[in-house]
Amino acid sequence: xxxxxxxxxxxxxxxxxxxxxxxxxxxxxxxxxxxxxxxxxxxxxxxxxxxxxxxxxxxxxxxxxxxxxxxxxxxxxxxxxxxxxxxxxxxxxxxxxxxxxxxxxxxxxxxxxxxxxxxxxxxxxxxxxxxxxxxxxxxxxxxxxxxxxxxxxxxxxxxxxxxxxxxxxxxxxxxxxxxxxxxxxxxxxxxxxxxxxxxxxxxxxxxxxxxxxxxxxxxx
Numbered sequence: 001x002x003x004x005x006x007x008x009x010x011x012x013x014x015x016x017x018x019x020x021x022x023x024x025x026x027x028x029x030x031x032x033x034x035x036x037x038x039x040x041x042x043x044x045x046x047x048x049x050x051x052x053x054x055x056x057x058x059x060x061x062x063x064x065x066x067x068x069x070x071x072x073x074x075x076x077x078x079x080x081x082x083x084x085x086x087x088x089x090x091x092x093x094x095x096x097x098x099x100x101x102x103x104x105x106x107x108x109x110x111x112x113x114x115x116x117x118x119x120x121x122x123x124x125x126x127x128x129x130x131x132x133x134x135x136x137x138x139x140x141x142x143x144x145x146x147x148x149x150x151x152x153x154x155x156x157x158x159x160x161x162x163x164x165x166x167x168x169x170x171x172x173x174x175x176x177x178x179x180x181x182x183x184x185x186x187x188x189x190x191x192x193x194x195x196x197x198x199x200x201x202x203x204x205x206x207x208x209x210x211x212x213x214x215x216x217x218x219x220x
Contacts, residue, residue, distance in 0.1 A: 003077040005055055006062040014076030014084045018136030021074065021088045025129055032129035033087040033096050036143035037065065037103060040155045041120040042081040049116060056113045057120060064106040068099065082147075084140055100124045100158035108156070121156035123147055132161045145169050178214060187213050 001013030009017065018034070025032040039061055046054035058081065065075055065083055074086040085103075087096065107122040125146025133139035146161040148169075153159065182188055188210055195205040212220040 006059055006077050008062055008066075008083075009074070009076030011076070011078040014074070014078050014086075015136060015140070017074045017076070018084075018086060018140060021086050022129060022136045022139070024088060028089070030089050031091065032139070033090055034127045034129070034139045034143045035085040035087070035096065035100060035103075035158075036125045036140065036147040037083045037085065037107075038123045038147050038151065039081040039083075039107065039120050040123055040151070045118055045120070049118070053113050053116065053118065057111050057118050060111045061107055061120065064109070065103060068102050068106055078140075082144075084143070096126045096128070096160075097158065100126060104156060104158065123150040123155050124158035125150055125161060126158060127161045142166065175217075178217070179212070182212055182214065189213065 001009055001016065003010040021032050024030070039058070042054055042057060045057055058077075062075075062077065062083070065085065069075060069085065070087075072088060074088075076084050078084050085099075087099070090096070103124060104122050107120060111118045111120070125143045125148070127133060127139050127143040127146060129139050132142050142161045142165075145165050146159045149165050150157050150159040159165075189212075191209045191211050192206050193209055194203045195207060196202070197204040214220055
């Protein structure tokens with residue numbers, strides 16, 4: 001249940017703790033908060049400086065995250081550059097945002113390794129039990145959705161989960177599935193649209209457009 005690189009919990013250990021803390025939240029009628037933090041910029045460090053430097057940045061990031069937490073909080077590394085933070089027994093509704101801000105500040109500080117200076121940032125998604133998920137895995141999944149929304153907002157920020165985010169994500173997955181079948185079913189057609197020069201009224205070029213004739217969505 002331990003991540004070999006950082007010494008934190010791994011994915012299995014983190015999910016075990018999520019279920020344990022969820023049961024505690026039910027018994028005590030207390031909220032449970034989950035944060036999904038993704039380290040932005042790690043891939044660039046791995047690609048340019050090498051994975052050994054990237055691993056050191058991950059280790060330093062895990063220390064920075066742990067230092068910002070309380071004794072009873074739980075943190076685990078659940079992916080290459082993804083961390084889950086579980087916060088039990090917090091009644092202050094502003095606390096998750098304050099913590100996310102502290103984490104972003106801590107992770108924006110330079111990391112030094114072998115006379116090199118590395119910078120990363122963090123995109124963080126926040127969910128609250130029970131409003132954003134009544135099961136531990138659901139709480140984590142929705143925190144992941146909110147985290148990807150933070151990335152789309154330009155990274156280096158935090159976002160709370162909402163049902164609207166989930167709707168948009170499901171719609172995206174549905175369209176992606178339909179589009180894959182569209183290729184197999186030959187529902188795509190190529191159109192050529194002339195480009196006109198307004199001053200002369202003459203055609204000065206052409207652009208090619210791929211149109212999708214979906215039985216349910218119509219022409220896309």
